[in-house]
Amino acid sequence: MLGLYGLGVLGAILTAFLLKSNIETQERSLLVMELPPYRIPTMYNLVILIKNAIVSFVRGAGKIIFSISIVLWLLASFGKESFSNGWHLEAHIPLEESFIGNIGKGIEPVVAPLGYDWKIGIALITSFAAREVFVGTLATIYSIEESEQENPMSIKEKLLLQKHDKTGQPVFTKATGLSLLIFYVFALQCMSTIAAIKRETNGWKWALSSFAYMGVLAYASAWVVYRMFV
Numbered sequence: 001m002l003g004l005y006g007l008g009v010l011g012a013i014l015t016a017f018l019l020k021s022n023i024e025t026q027e028r029s030l031l032v033m034e035l036p037p038y039r040i041p042t043m044y045n046l047v048i049l050i051k052n053a054i055v056s057f058v059r060g061a062g063k064i065i066f067s068i069s070i071v072l073w074l075l076a077s078f079g080k081e082s083f084s085n086g087w088h089l090e091a092h093i094p095l096e097e098s099f100i101g102n103i104g105k106g107i108e109p110v111v112a113p114l115g116y117d118w119k120i121g122i123a124l125i126t127s128f129a130a131r132e133v134f135v136g137t138l139a140t141i142y143s144i145e146e147s148e149q150e151n152p153m154s155i156k157e158k159l160l161l162q163k164h165d166k167t168g169q170p171v172f173t174k175a176t177g178l179s180l181l182i183f184y185v186f187a188l189q190c191m192s193t194i195a196a197i198k199r200e201t202n203g204w205k206w207a208l209s210s211f212a213y214m215g216v217l218a219y220a221s222a223w224v225v226y227r228m229f230v
Contacts, residue, residue, distance in 0.1 A: 008185050011217070057132075064129050065136040072126065072137060075100040076144040095144055114183070114219070115176040115226045117164055127189050134184075175229035179222040187218035 079098040095101050104118030111121040123137040135155075142158040153161075162171040188194065188211045198207040 004181060004185050007182075011186055015213075061130050061132045065133050068126050068129060068133050069136050069140045072100060072122075072140045073144065075103075076141055095141070098144075100141070113226075114179050114222045115171075115173070115230065116179075117162070117171050119162075120171070120176075120180075124183075124189070129191055131184060131189055173230075175226050178229055179226035182225045183218045183222040185218070186214050186221055188214040 076095060076098050077093070079093045079101070096105070100122060101118070104122045107121045107125070108116075108118040111118075111124065116124070119138065119141050122141065123134045126137045127134040138159070139155050142155065143152070159172045160170070163169065164171055194207045194211055197210055198204055201207065
């Protein structure tokens with residue numbers, strides 16, 4: 001985790017030098033920040049800070065994860081066949097033939113060079129609302145396939161059993177895992193951050209440019225890492 005954080009800082013510094021060398025500005029921007037005196041934290045303060053962080057996460061990201069999980073469940077439970085002759089709620093529709101399956105299959109060629117399958121591709125899209133949604137998305141999609149089993153497997157067991165449809169090779173390998181980590185180091189997968197950039201710059205130019213630049217950087221970096229360890 002420390003290495004990923006350092007990689008993100010390095011990427012930010014290099015990007016800053018790149019922008020400084022190619023973009024001319026008429027104004028000089030100076031940052032002045034008053035730092036408080038540093039003291040050894042007390043256990044009481046640590047408990048309060050941790051409690052506030054947990055409550056904030058549950059109230060904020062928890063609502064997003066819950067809402068998106070419901071939408072994913074609906075899209076993964078129904079498909080075109082569900083509306084062919086009225087509602088067939090009792091009929092089992094294969095995940096690949098559901099609405100979410102069709103969407104995933106459509107974007108799979110884009111994410112396949114990174115070692116991802118269509119299910120990971122769906123998780124990448126939903127995580128645009130919040131990065132924490134990625135894990136919840138995979139858990140929801142994999143749970144749909146095994147909802148009728150008496151002894152459902154854990155999410156870890158399901159990930160280890162995933163195979164690529166065409167090659168039959170495991171999906172979640174060391175190369176895929178590292179590729180995902182690097183992708184999220186650089187990708188601007190955060191709707192609220194884009195909205196903040198738009199608000200601070202008073203326009204969509206820098207918000208969309210940042211999203212595009214960081215998306216290309218994330219994709220290229222993830223591809224390089226995947227090819228190095230595959």
